[in-house]
Amino acid sequence: NAGVMQNPRHLVRRRGQEARLRCSPMKGHSHVYWYRQLPEEGLKFMVYLQKENIIDESGMPKERFSAEFPKEGPSILRIQQVVRGDSAAYFCASSLTSGGALEQFFGPGTRLTVL
């Protein structure tokens, strides 16, 4: 059973370009979480999605950032018009259901560098 997969592992963009980060949850998992880890900081929650629904986006910046988890295919975190401050590691996690002490399984992350 493959774990959580993220691609690309490394992404370089110039300021103003768009970045698309993909996350394929573990097989059978329908709950996806995105986290951002800025250099020298802890992970911060961004958004929680179920299939075709955004459940909690309280950690998402109000502008330029969006996320989706379509019925078919991976979850996508999209950053428009990237700025240098967007440079970070973006981690995706998935779980079987939500809440309680249910374990979230993390992917290896996508490291975004904005030049």
Place this chain on the structure above:
Amino acid sequence: KNQVEQSPQSLIILEEKNCTLQCNYTVSPFSNLRWYKQDTGRGPVSLTIMTFSENTKSNGRYTATLDADTKQSSLHITASQLSDSASYICVVSGLSSGNTGKLIFGQGTTLQVKP
């Protein structure tokens, strides 16, 4: 503001020695507390998950303790190995997360085990 504070920030120990990492949190109401291990360049991997009713939980050479009254947790590593070198992250989930599974991460303790 809900926070998770870890100490020490970094730690160097010799191989086969024991060590204890600390975590204090202010998240309330509290649902569960997790310890993750994050190797450099990788996603976090769960070590233990404890609910408020659990005082201790072990996973091999890792033993976590929880005092929900004082809002403190510790992670004890026994007979350390070189492969234990990593960042250890304390993560708390609060009931106010609305059962969405949103996790609040500490900054992590960077452990280096030397031969």
